[in-house]
Amino acid sequence: MKLKKQKALRKLGGYILIYLAVAAIVCFFMFPIFWELLTSFKSAKEVVSTSPSFIFRPTLASWSYLSEINIFHNFKNTLIVASCSTIIATLFGALAAYAIIRSSFKGRKLMVFEILTLRMVPPVAFVVPIFILWSKLNLINTYQGLILMYTAFNLPFSIWLMIGYFKSVPTQIGEAAMIDGCSHSGVFWRIVLPIAKPGLAAVAVFCMMFSWNEFMFATLLTRLETATLTVETARRIMIRTYINWSGLAGISIFTISVPLIFAIIIQKQLVKGISMGAVK
């Protein structure tokens, strides 16, 4: 009797420990964002006070600051660049991935290897030549320039993911359709692509997030008119004199809201995409 009670108590203790651990982990990862969210509702004085607190009187000062500096201009820029490069990269990537999987040709393996290595290359390696080339081609401070850049970076990833996805689509459907007289591109557009919608969605989300969060190329290839959110934010942190932490809090929550919303909506696909990419 006593032994049973002891065992039950130990189990309870175990459960409590696990819950505590999980709670601690969640707190650890969520605290910075939570605090920044809190900060965005504080007044400028409270933001830089030496005794910060959880309890305060909320104000919308930092949020009205957003419209003062016309952050929506940057938001629009980021949106345009990110969505265009996402659409193009997803589409072209799916096309290329399908061709790689469903046909055999000389140099196919080399191509796959090339695409894989491109993903491994650090972007810094391209920064110098791209900057010079883009300047000469008058692509600086244009939407096209940045879109082209992001599309090129999203493509290897898109192709890689779509290859993995297409592999799981059975060939019988396509073959049956082709016997009935359907062309390769017919099979692609009318049969395979609709089936692959979840995969396309996952790729699109990944590309969108990457393009939204990118900084290094954006800062080099844009100027005032086309500056993206990341560039504008970084510019405001780099000011050597007075950093407007209150305003920055509003800007940060505003900026991360988009990838955050995407992440929450497409949770399952994100997890799948990451683990699939790993477990191959």
Add this chain to the structure above:
Amino acid sequence: MFSRSTNISVMEKNWHVYFLLPALLIITAVSIFPFLFSVYLSFQQYNPVRITQPSKFVGLGNFVTILKDPIVWNSLRTTLSFVVFAVSIEFIFGFAIALLFNKEIPGKNIIRGILLIPMVLTPVIVGLIWKYLLNDTFGVINIFSKRLEINFAWYNSVGTALITMVLIDVWQWTPFIFLILLSGLVSLPMDVYESAKIDGASSWGLFYYLTLPLMKRVILIAIILRSVDAIRIFDKIWVLTRGGPSRATEVLSILIFKEGFLYFNLGYAAALSFFFLAIVVVLSFLFIRIAKFEV
């Protein structure tokens, strides 16, 4: 009729070319061609700001300078230390969380969704948030740690700046390793564990002799993927310290960026980026060798 069917068959025969063309064109134009241009650049001393002789052919001169430059070696050391520390801590931490989540926990999926969040955040914003949190005067975490009698200089001192960067990276990317390892743990065969338990194996024994070996491949992939990403770190460090107090956090990406766009030594920067590329290639080969050997 005859010519029409010929046209169709030609397009059909080479359908894969048409499918591949758009992607290949873009990749070649934006990756391959600039890459070759970069090779050409690295043999020059090209500084567009210099009015007299902006470009001068120096052959391997840039590379010689690189190999002799202590700043470059410092940068390399910094980068590698960062990657090693960050990935190791992320691995241990991530594995621990994965093991924890392998058990039955209510709300597992919701919490897993929450843990996704740090990974999807804009690195510039992550840098901003942590710059604020760790600020000397009004940073919450700093004030809290001072109350606990811990006087840590975070990103302001040469000794602690890199560790601070590691911490921030651990905060953002542990969930990545956690997710990969969890997906591996979930797919482990249960029967091996059952029979081992019947034979009286301890939890530690189960972990060390069963879990670890079975997970080798997944572990390696997680570490490789994370390392390849960690070595390119730029945004967070740029926003926090721009290379840190006295180059303490000047990783290779930052050094290349500075040389190219602060000092405008574009030829030298191009050569540096090759140096960087070479290191990444060597490391990747090493990794793949180890992976093939172990698995």
